[in-house]
Amino acid sequence: MAEQTALADMRSDGVGRPDAAVVRDALGVGIAVGLSGFAFGVTSAGSGLTLPQTCALSLLVFTGASQFALVGALAAGGNPLTAAAGAFFLGVRNAFYGLRLSQTLALPRAVRPFAAQWIIDETTAVSLAQPTRRNARLGFTVTGLSLYVLWNLTTLLGALGAEALGDTDAWGLDAAGPAVFLALLAPMLRTTTERAVAGLAVVLGLGLLPVLPAGVPVLVAALAAPAVLCLQGLRRRGAAGDDPQEEVR
Structure with a gap:
C-alpha cells in the first residue's frame, strides 16, 4: 500500500x-x-x-x-x-x-x-x-x-x-x-522467459497445424505461457531443495 x-x-x-x-x-x-x-x-x-x-x-x-x-x-x-x-x-x-x-x-x-x-x-x-x-x-x-x-x-x-x-x-x-x-x-521479447514462451508457442502452433482444424492451434499455443511458468516454478523449487541455506531461510 x-x-x-x-x-x-x-x-x-x-x-x-x-x-x-x-x-x-x-x-x-x-x-x-x-x-x-x-x-x-x-x-x-x-x-x-x-x-x-x-x-x-x-x-x-x-x-x-x-x-x-x-x-x-x-x-x-x-x-x-x-x-x-x-x-x-x-x-x-x-x-x-x-x-x-x-x-x-x-x-x-x-x-x-x-x-x-x-x-x-x-x-x-x-x-x-x-x-x-x-x-x-x-x-x-x-x-x-x-x-x-x-x-x-x-x-x-x-x-x-x-x-x-x-x-x-x-x-x-x-x-x-x-x-x-x-x-x-x-x-x-527481452527476457529468457518471454523468448521461451514465444518459442514454445511457435512449436505448438506449427506442430499442430496439420492435425487440428484451422484456428485451434492458436488456442493451444496460448498454453505456452502457463507451461513455461510452471516449469520455471518447479525448477526453482528443486534448486531451493538442493540448497541447505535456502531451507534454513
Whole structure:
C-alpha cells in the first residue's frame, strides 16, 4: 500500500517531462504502428471479408494482434467461432492493462468508457514510461488518438488496394499480416522467459497445424505461457531443495 501511495505521489507531484517531448515520443509510436493497418486491410480483404467488415474490425476491435489472429484463422478456413475465440483470448491482456492504467491515469469516471477503447500495448507502454500523471495522460491521449486515426485510415486504404489488386495470394500479400505481427512482437521479447514462451508457442502452433482444424492451434499455443511458468516454478523449487541455506531461510 505504501508503494502504491508513493507511486501516486510521484505521478502527481514529480518533475515531469516537457510536453513536446512526450508528444514527440507518442506520435512516433502512433505513426510507426498505425501504418501497419495497411497490412491488416490487405490481409482481411484477402481472407474474404468485405470492406465494411474489415473497417468495422479496426473501428470496434482496435487491437492488432486479435484482428490479425481473427482474419488469419478465417483465411485458413477456420470456424468463425474458433477464430473469434482465439482473437478474444489475445485481447484479454488489455483488461489487465486497464487495471494498471486506472491507477496511473486516474481518469474521471465519465471518460473511462471512452478511454477503454484505446487501452492497447502501445498506449500502455507510452503511459507507464512517463514520470508524472500529467505526462502519462498526455502520452496516452496522443498515442491513442494518432494510432486510432492512422490505423483505421490505413486499414481502409489496404482493403481498397487489395480489392483493386484482386488475388492477394498471387502478389504474395497474404504474408503481409504475419510479417507485420512478427515485426511488432520481436522487440518485446527481452527476457529468457518471454523468448521461451514465444518459442514454445511457435512449436505448438506449427506442430499442430496439420492435425487440428484451422484456428485451434492458436488456442493451444496460448498454453505456452502457463507451461513455461510452471516449469520455471518447479525448477526453482528443486534448486531451493538442493540448497541447505535456502531451507534454513
